[in-house]
Amino acid sequence: MDRIVFCLSFIPKMTAENTNYTLGQEPLAWLTYILEDYRNYLAYPLIMSVILIILYYPFAVLFFIVYCGSAFYAISKNFYKLPEDITNEKWDKIKQRFAFLSDIAGKILHGYEVCGIENLPKGPALLVYYHGSIPIDYYLFVLRIYRVTGRFPYSVIDNFLSLLPGLKLYLQLGRCGNPTREECVEILKKGNLLGLAPGGLREQNYGDKNYKLLWGKRKGFAQVAIDAKVPIIPLFTQNNREGYRIYGNTAPMRWLYERTRSILFPAYGLFPVKLRTHIGQPIPYNPNLSAEELAEKTKIAMEALRDKHQKIPGSILRALWERFETHHKDE
Known part of the structure; x- marks a missing residue:
């Protein structure tokens, strides 16, 4: 008492x-x-949470989709008593189901299409893509390729994503990680597809509706392709920046990004524009090319793919109208 x-x-x-x-x-x-x-004590965190959601709600939607995928895999693993070894063929059916559901979401949100699948080689290749405001196009691309070809590409992602809690199983099944250059070469030598964006977060944050490539002097990806002796396949998604746009490209945000290299600028969007990923012609392995020359050649090929399929500057209204236009599907 x-x-x-x-x-x-x-x-x-x-x-x-x-x-x-x-x-x-x-x-x-x-x-x-x-x-x-x-x-x-209750109001201030709530207000800050609302402000962050308003500033970053497209990212919140993407993270919601990713975490739903993580929950889907975790529930399926327990329900079907799947093995710890994610390379076991028993996982294939679950991954196909998830790819199917994601494909439906992509068609509803953006009428998503992939053109030029015949340009993908049967062997290994380095997939190089333009990094938009939000890489939802690449997310949909990987799962569409898996559904159509049965091949699940590996993906190089920012280390920030691998630090998020609750995504370990999802990232493992999605073959996403932050491998070293040597590990990338080994992945390709084993006959896999590997996707990466040379522009990374810089291209995501600083890019605009003019779709200028912001690769700087990056050539590591080209050296990987040379060391692995594989072709490079350029990828470009039409209307990428009309669905989602960055508006935080200000001096303070640039200052923060340059010092942390992990800041996501505020974004807006989730507009139901037409997204169509175009797969360009392979750039074959050439032992006589240096990494600098191959990187420049890849950049030129990417710009040609962009100029062929993207009207510049981009227009949200025009991208919305393209949902209703007929287009020859080459899938």
């Missing part, structure tokens, strides 16, 4: 002295007292 009295002594006393009522007069007195006395 003495212990109970001692513990209760730390609870604020609710009398007429610190409230307008006593505990016996109001059944919800405790709740009212907590909300009134601690409203700042």
